Amino acid sequence: MLEILKASLSVYLPEVVCILLMCFLLIAESMHEKEGTDRIKVYVLATAGLLLAGVFLVLNLSLAPTGAFYNAVVIDSFGTFAKLIMVAGTIGTIWMARQSGDIYTTMKSEFAILAVGTLVGGMLLASANNMLTLYLGIETLSILSYVMATLKRENSASTEAGMKYALYGGLTAGVMLFGMSHIYGMMGSIQFSEIVVKMGMLSGADQVFMMASFLMFFAGIGYKVSAFPFHMWSPDVYQGSPIPVTAFFAIVPKMAGLAVLIRISHLFFSEANGMSSAWIGLLHVVAALTMTVGNITAIGQDSVKRLLAFSSIGHVGMMIMGIVVLDAVGIRAILFYGVTYLFMTLVVFWVTSVLSDAYGTDSQAVFKGLIGRHPSMAIAMIIALFSLAGLPPLSGFVAKFNIISVVVEKGYFGLAFIAALNSVIGLYYYMKLAKEMVFSKSETTGDVPGFTDGVRVSIVALSVPIVLYGIFFGGLMTAAGNAVIFLK
Amino acid sequence: MISLASYLVISMILFAIGITVMIARKNIVAILLGIELILNAAALNFVAYSKFVTQNLDGHVFSLFIIVIAAAEAAVGLAIVIRFFQLKETIHIDEATQLRN
Known part of the structure; x- marks a missing residue:
């Protein structure tokens, strides 16, 4: 038990660093004394922490693919590469937020905290290996994103953006879960590797039912990458949110969603x-x-x-x-x-x-x-x-x-x-x-x-x-x- | 004896009601309730499949996670609705027209 935990944590270091960074940023913000002044400490801390996570990610790049936490997540170089892009995007947008007048001065470190939290959700999503971690990843990503979109809270456009994001997000997450529940019922497992094995043995009628469930499943992911039928929220949310948040939305959730879409397509549908x-x-x-x-x-x-x-x-x-x-x-x-x-x-x-x-x-x-x-x-x-x-x-x-x-x-x-x-x-x-x-x-x-x-x-x-x-x-x-x- | 089919029918009805509420109601709080119905339909499915088909605990664990996350989502959603109400003095979805083509 302890051995497995140790082995899992050793490959899961980038995420651990990000989670700890989130806590430390919270402490750094609460220790900030002068209201309305620049929070250089927060930026230095955030950059240092994210760079550290980046270093661990680069080290993980050469790793052979391993499952961690009883195969709930999988660490492979594809997911790690996607995570590197997300980490770089987070660093960039945090510094962009520093000089942006679109975010209130008193809320600038909140942007950094929320961005790192969203990043953790994105990283979880990019390495999800069962449906539960996938759902957790998507929701961590989404719920924090709703807050980020509403960051300019005295502004009605920003509030409206956050609300539209939350309503669309809730609907697609629900539809995705409904699809997942049927996949679980048909396949008897939430673990991707076990679903793949059983998918080869389905009869014709079951395949049709399965495909319908996968269509519902796609709704959740399609919404995160803003693919066609689920893209309507994206222009409104992009326009209403503060610009650094918009830049963040254009990079991190999209890369995470694409990573999981790639993983699902390759795992489940690579056999003709x-x-x-x-x-x-x-x-x-x-x-x-x-x-x-x-x-x-x-x-x-x-x-x-x-x-x-x-x-x-x-x-x-x-x-x-x-x-x-x-x-x-x-x-x-x-x-x-x-x-x-x-x-x-x-x-x-x-x-x-x-x-x-x-x-x-x-x-x-x-x-x-x-x-x-x-x-x-x-x-x-x-x-x-x-x-x-x-x-x-x-x-x-x-x-x-x-x-x-x-x-x-x-x-x-x-x-x-x-x-x-x-x-x-x-x-x-x-x-x-x-x-x-x-x-x-x-x-x-x-x-x-x-x-x-x-x-x-x-x-x-x-x-x-x-x-x-x-x-x-x-x-x-x-x-x-x-x-x-x-x-x- | 309650069979798997009855659970599935109930959850299907819940899902349909949830979608209908989301489309038909104009009150934002009612729309959030619709989301809850959809999530509960999925949770019910997971538990029913867990009991009748797969005989493992995955479905039960999953439904617990759904309940927790639904609560978190509702908390954030309601906070945003409160902001919306303070700025616009209404929670009618048709008033959210500032952002459009």
Whole structure:
């Protein structure tokens, strides 16, 4: 008993560090004496703790896949890679929250505490190996996210965002649980490995019933990644929440949801039979519709936050394409996409955050003539936008090219065609924003106060990998390629 | 003798009522109640399957977790509804129209 606990904890260190960090952050915040001053200690502590968790994650990368806590969670390099992306996203958004005026000064460490807590939920989800841990992970992620969306509590838009998130979240979690309960009844276990064994022995009628249960199961995960029929909450929540929270939502819950969707698809549906072709068909339709709906609705959005919400829906559709092929190359493509998407998202949201703080709105008009006032910031933003659109030689192009080539190799030409069309649509609205920055005349002159030296350095530093991974993608590609091991 | 089928029918009815409440009612607290009904339908399923089919404790444990998490979710949900009421002085879902296309 004790031996098992010890062995489990030794591979579960990153999560343990994050949980302890959450407690310490709470203590650090309560020891903060001067109201309304900068909490540098909290940021140093949060960064140090998350970096420590990152170090343990990197050490876990080379580990052979092991089950921990009686196989309730599985530690493999695929899940660890996804967790690394989430940890990096959390560090980035915590520092973004430090300078953001969108979060009340007295609540800034609450953002850090909640973000670390949500991260723990995401990590649990990314390594879930039975239905109970999966449900716990999703709910830890969701419940803390509802609070984060409502962080700006005197603001009715933020409250409305949190409420919509909570109501949609409760509904999809309930539907998912209902599906899970039937899967449990049919298979007699909540452990993934035992369900897989029994799934091969199902009769035709049972398979249909099982597929219906899996459809309900998909509702819960689809909601977390904001896939097509469950994406309606996402633009509203993104627009209403404070910007650092929006950036956080665009990275951490999405990566966690994608990780669990990948794990489920590969565990349950990698053998060719009626059920797996039904699941692949479902993912086909979901991927195509998610991309198309996201990109088409993004056209004509004036609020930049809302535009980025729709664009992130489009990107999720693109990443789901990598799951459709159900092989290791697809996972590699998704992980690479995840890393590049992390940097692009951080840059775009950070610049938007500073500008919307300065002008009190996140309309596209605040970007007018940015190149004349802050050339470095405008160039970083344009690089990130071009990369999101998938233009060479930036990393977004490599990521998109990878995914599409994987799909083409499998012979899904229709899906590849839809993806290419979507890239063109995406190009239009990203270019429009870039055009505002370069060719429009600015209504005001002078520096934007939020672009302090520290912020400028951070944004430029974050935009460097976008360019570098577009040219020297070999190393990251190999790292992502090594991280595709599963415990069956 | 109560059979598995009766439990499943009851839980199906609970689920349907929950969904209907969520769609039809405009009061946010009533919508939260609808979520509870859906969660309870799932919990009932887990216990029934555990007793009649699988004969192991997984289902019982799962339903306990559902109860705990449902309570946490309701607490956060109600806190948000209270904020909403303080800002808008109503808990009618149709008043939540600030964010839309």
